[in-house]
Amino acid sequence: MDSAEIKALDAADPLAAKRKLFALPDGQLYLNGNSLGPLPTAVQQRMTELIGQEWGIDLVSSWNKHGWIDLPTATGEKVAALIGAAPGQVICCDSVSINLFKLLAAALQLNAGRHVVLSQADNFPTDLYIAQGLDTLLGKARCQLQAVSSENLLAQLNENVAVLYLTQVNFRSGAMHDIAALTAAAHAQGALVIWDLSHSVGVTPLELDKWDVDFAVGCGYKFLNGGPGAPAFIYANKAHHDKFQQPLQGWMGHAEPFAFAEEYEPAGGMAQFLTGTPNILSLVALHAALDVFDDIDMAQVRTKSVQLSELFMSLITEHEVLQSLQLESPSNAQSRGSQLAYSHPHAYGICQALHARRIASDFRSPSYLRFGFSPLILSFTDIGKAVATLAEIMREGKHLDPAYQHRQKVT
Amino acid sequence: MDSAEIKALDAADPLAAKRKLFALPDGQLYLNGNSLGPLPTAVQQRMTELIGQEWGIDLVSSWNKHGWIDLPTATGEKVAALIGAAPGQVICCDSVSINLFKLLAAALQLNAGRHVVLSQADNFPTDLYIAQGLDTLLGKARCQLQAVSSENLLAQLNENVAVLYLTQVNFRSGAMHDIAALTAAAHAQGALVIWDLSHSVGVTPLELDKWDVDFAVGCGYKFLNGGPGAPAFIYANKAHHDKFQQPLQGWMGHAEPFAFAEEYEPAGGMAQFLTGTPNILSLVALHAALDVFDDIDMAQVRTKSVQLSELFMSLITEHEVLQSLQLESPSNAQSRGSQLAYSHPHAYGICQALHARRIASDFRSPSYLRFGFSPLILSFTDIGKAVATLAEIMREGKHLDPAYQHRQKVT
Numbered sequence: 059m060d061s062a063e064i065k066a067l068d069a070a071d072p073l074a075a076k077r078k079l080f081a082l083p084d085g086q087l088y089l090n091g092n093s094l095g096p097l098p099t100a101v102q103q104r105m106t107e108l109i110g111q112e113w114g115i116d117l118v119s120s121w122n123k124h125g126w127i128d129l130p131t132a133t134g135e136k137v138a139a140l141i142g143a144a145p146g147q148v149i150c151c152d153s154v155s156i157n158l159f160k161l162l163a164a165a166l167q168l169n170a171g172r173h174v175v176l177s178q179a180d181n182f183p184t185d186l187y188i189a190q191g192l193d194t195l196l197g198k199a200r201c202q203l204q205a206v207s208s209e210n211l212l213a214q215l216n217e218n219v220a221v222l223y224l225t226q227v228n229f230r231s232g233a234m235h236d237i238a239a240l241t242a243a244a245h246a247q248g249a250l251v252i253w254d255l256s257h258s259v260g261v262t263p264l265e266l267d268k269w270d271v272d273f274a275v276g277c278g279y280k281f282l283n284g285g286p287g288a289p290a291f292i293y294a295n296k297a298h299h300d301k302f303q304q305p306l307q308g309w310m311g312h313a314e315p316f317a318f319a320e321e322y323e324p325a326g327g328m329a330q331f332l333t334g335t336p337n338i339l340s341l342v343a344l345h346a347a348l349d350v351f352d353d354i355d356m357a358q359v360r361t362k363s364v365q366l367s368e369l370f371m372s373l374i375t376e377h378e379v380l381q382s383l384q385l386e387s388p389s390n391a392q393s394r395g396s397q398l399a400y401s402h403p404h405a406y407g408i409c410q411a412l413h414a415r416r417i418a419s420d421f422r423s424p425s426y427l428r429f430g431f432s433p434l435i436l437s438f439t440d441i442g443k444a445v446a447t448l449a450e451i452m453r454e455g456k457h458l459d460p461a462y463q464h465r466q467k468v469t
Numbered sequence: 470m471d472s473a474e475i476k477a478l479d480a481a482d483p484l485a486a487k488r489k490l491f492a493l494p495d496g497q498l499y500l501n502g503n504s505l506g507p508l509p510t511a512v513q514q515r516m517t518e519l520i521g522q523e524w525g526i527d528l529v530s531s532w533n534k535h536g537w538i539d540l541p542t543a544t545g546e547k548v549a550a551l552i553g554a555a556p557g558q559v560i561c562c563d564s565v566s567i568n569l570f571k572l573l574a575a576a577l578q579l580n581a582g583r584h585v586v587l588s589q590a591d592n593f594p595t596d597l598y599i600a601q602g603l604d605t606l607l608g609k610a611r612c613q614l615q616a617v618s619s620e621n622l623l624a625q626l627n628e629n630v631a632v633l634y635l636t637q638v639n640f641r642s643g644a645m646h647d648i649a650a651l652t653a654a655a656h657a658q659g660a661l662v663i664w665d666l667s668h669s670v671g672v673t674p675l676e677l678d679k680w681d682v683d684f685a686v687g688c689g690y691k692f693l694n695g696g697p698g699a700p701a702f703i704y705a706n707k708a709h710h711d712k713f714q715q716p717l718q719g720w721m722g723h724a725e726p727f728a729f730a731e732e733y734e735p736a737g738g739m740a741q742f743l744t745g746t747p748n749i750l751s752l753v754a755l756h757a758a759l760d761v762f763d764d765i766d767m768a769q770v771r772t773k774s775v776q777l778s779e780l781f782m783s784l785i786t787e788h789e790v791l792q793s794l795q796l797e798s799p800s801n802a803q804s805r806g807s808q809l810a811y812s813h814p815h816a817y818g819i820c821q822a823l824h825a826r827r828i829a830s831d832f833r834s835p836s837y838l839r840f841g842f843s844p845l846i847l848s849f850t851d852i853g854k855a856v857a858t859l860a861e862i863m864r865e866g867k868h869l870d871p872a873y874q875h876r877q878k879v880t
Contacts, residue, residue, distance in 0.1 A: 081521070081525040081526075082525075083525075083526050086526075086528070088528065090528065090529050093529050094524075094528060094529040096525075096528065097520065097521075097524045097525040101520070102520055102521060102525070105516060105520055105750075106517070109508065109512070109513055109516055109696075110492070110508075110513060113505075113508045113696055113697060114492040114493075114494075114507075114508040114513070115492075115494050115497075117497070117499065117501065117505060117507065117829060118501050118504050118505040118829060118831070119824065119829070120697070121697075121878075121879035122877040122878055122879050126697060126879075127878050127879050128878075152563070152564075152567065152745070153563075153719065153744060153745025153746060153748075154745055154746075155717070155719030155720065155721075155744045155745035156563065156567060156717060156719070156744055156745055159716075159717055163606065179731055180731075182720075183720045183723065183726075183729050183730065183731065183733075184719045184720035184721075184745065186731060186732075186733070187718045187719055187720060187722075187723065187733040188717075188718065188719060190718065190732070190733045191714075191716045191717060191718035191733065192716065194714065194716065195574065195606075195607070195716040196606070196607075205731065230729075279746070285520075285524055285749070285750050286524060286531070286532075286537060286746075286748075286749035286750065287745075287746045287747050287748035287749045287750070287751075287752070288748070288750075289748070290745070303602075303605065305570075305602040305603065305605065305606040306566070306567060306570055306599075306602060307598045307599065307601065307602035308564065308566030308567070308595045308598055308599060309566065309593075309594045309595035309598060310566075310595075311598075312594065312598065315594075316834055316879065316880045317834055318594050318641075318833065318834055319594060320590055320591075320594065320597060320616065321597075321601070322594075322597070322598040322601045322602065333564060333566045333567055334563070334564025334565055334566035334567055334595065334698075334701070335564060335565075335690070335697075335698045336698050337564075337697075337698035337699070337700070337748060337751050338696070338697035338698045339516075339696050339697065339698070339699075339750045339751045339754055340698075340748050340750045340751050341698075343750055413530065418528060418529060418530070420529070422729065423727055423728055423729055466533040467532075467533055467538050467539075468532035468533050468537075468538050468727065469727045
């Protein structure tokens with residue numbers, strides 16, 4: 059692929075204008091939107107107003123006046139539009155981890171009599187840890203995590219499985235599951251499903267209602283660009299509403315929080331998933347960030363995501379010096395999310411050397427380089443530059459520079 | 470008390486200069502710092518920098534470069550200084566409700582063999598709901614909430630009680646418990662204690678280490694001024710560290726989060742209380758807000774808090790028209806936090822009429838008016854004005870105006 063062809067791709071890109079919605083500095087090549095999404099400029103303006111006017115001047119009356127109290131639901135509805143959920147099934151609150159705990163306990167209640175939580179051994183660790191925590195708390199007769207390889211999932215789906223508990227796009231390899239097919243397989247065995255959409259929401263077309271998904275969670279700070287540690291979301295299919303009681307029951311999930319009753323009575327619908335007071339600063343940021351998606355067609359996002367990744371892979375093969383990078387992602391685009399992983403013994407040094415050249419990627423222990431492709435901020439020219447710089451670094455041995463070997467706290 | 474005496478109190482106030490650290494608008498009389506603390510101007514500046522530079526420009530590298538990863542601990546240490554905790558015992562994360570769940574499960578593990586969680590029937594509802602949720606999840610043989618009246622607490626402290634589970638300052642009446650005495654009584658019966666400090670931290674001198682408290686939580690958005698829905702904190706006495714495993718185990722509480730291991734292994738000390746990715750926007754706000762306390766003597770804060778409340782009570786008695794307000798708080802300052810509650814059949818209308826005159830108080834169902842006294846922002850003159858306005862409203866019957874009877878979502 060030559061530079062004229064790359065320019066042609068940019069010229070034909072229907073999403074090219076979206077980059078100007080973000081505060082990304084010129085010259086920054088950001089292949090890390092899968093870890094922390096960039097700042098939408100609208101968020102910056104909205105936060106100034108929130109802090110200065112709403113908190114600073116209108117103070118406690120803002121709970122009503124500026125609709126703070128409705129933010130978990132209002133933000134949830136914006137997410138709903140991205141995941142194929144009819145209204146009333148998504149709410150934003152807490153973290154992915156906390157929300158997984160709520161859903162897992164709810165699903166085990168709904169499927170009482172079964173105790174196995176079937177997952178994948180290379181699922182994102184927090185998903186496994188949450189299930190292990192519930193397992194320890196309740197005992198294996200009520201909750202037993204069984205984590206197998208991706209290839210063995212279908213074979214292990216049996217009449218003991220209460221919940222199939224998976225992440226759609228693998229955090230390391232980018233391997234993508236077929237939600238519709240696995241959900242149908244789980245249902246055929248009488249199991250419920252909980253999907254973690256953290257690495258797919260905002261970059262992949264999702265149709266949770268159509269696929270008859272039971273429950274899902276997802277992350278607000280990756281492709282949704284909600285800011286570091288943004289609130290997560292929960293999806294619960296309407297079919298299950300009001301048939302369970304999630305255990306992290308706090309005052310905001312009460313049917314009448316401001317009656318201050320002594321006994322808990324869960325709110326109807328999604329509101330019972332709320333626990334403590336909503337975190338307004340971070341909900342407002344996520345709420346404003348989601349406006350970026352207002353007029354976006356997720357099918358176009360997916361098409362560009364695949365094109366960007368395929369271009370990256372193809373350019374890698376053109377450089378002799380890059381042949382030491384081992385592709386650890388599925389080579390078939392249909393089986394992949396919007397990221398690519400390569401392993402290399404010097405992955406850490408390469409990541410640091412790229413960073414020094416203003417190309418953000420990330421390193422995942424023990425030896426993975428991860429590149430994320432955010433279709434709203436990246437051009438095809440960016441991909442060309444990134445691979446050319448990577449080849450230059452490797453040719454010059456910059457990745458072996460001792461300055462780039464020092465491990466930082468967050469790697 | 471005449472206006473000359475009130476002016477003399479202001480002239481002698483060592484905390485008078487603190488108000489200029491807050492962005493409170495002129496003319497706003499804010500008797501609601503016990504619900505949502507006002508905006509410290511330093512927070513406004515810090516958030517602009519965080520969003521524009523750290524998120525916007527430095528992006529994902531800010532986890533290391535700007536110490537985002539250390540914020541739960543760094544913010545916790547600032548709180549530690551306000552609650553009499555030696556380093557390494559406080560961390561900031563999640564909400565009060567979520568943190569109560571972690572602590573309650575931990576305390577029941579530490580005191581295995583006992584199952585009663587002894588609390589107060591008029592505790593803040595979320596505290597009760599969280600215990601009820603754990604009770605439902607684990608069964609009464611492992612967790613049984615027993616909520617009694619304040620007067621009956623000591624009588625019910627027996628060999629079945631695993632945890633005495635109380636809030637220091639009652640959210641409605643402001644009645645304040647003696648933490649040292651109740652903790653000693655609990656220990657004498659072999660029970661552990663969990664104290665909720667939401668309505669006392671930042672306005673009351675606390676000595677958790679000295680009082681031998683086992684566990685505590687507290688709210689970041691009331692007298693700590695951390696912003697709406699700010700993260701909460703957890704205190705765990707060093708004596709208990711590494712002897713339990715809290716059940717909401719997420720990747721940030723792992724001994725090596727970035728090793729991405731399949732099996733959970735809790736971090737040592739306080740870090741195991743972390744669950745999901747820390748919420749950076751709200752942690753930075755709370756971290757910056759706590760600077761207000763840098764050179765503040767909590768004994769002075771308490772003295773002024775008592776003076777403000779006593780002045781308010783005394784001025785109320787001077788107006789015939791205010792005699793229909795029934796004091797629902799202890800009349801003795803030593804038994805009270807930094808708030809006063811009065812009941813009145815038209816409490817809601819009074820609260821709304823005060824709001825229209827730029828005096829913020831709040832209403833608590835069914836018929837309570839609550840006034841909070843934040844010594845860092847209120848002058849004695851403010852209190853004089855507030856009571857004079859209240860008397861005027863009642864004299865003119867403004868509180869009966871139909872416009873003030875409409876109940877809003879958040880009351």
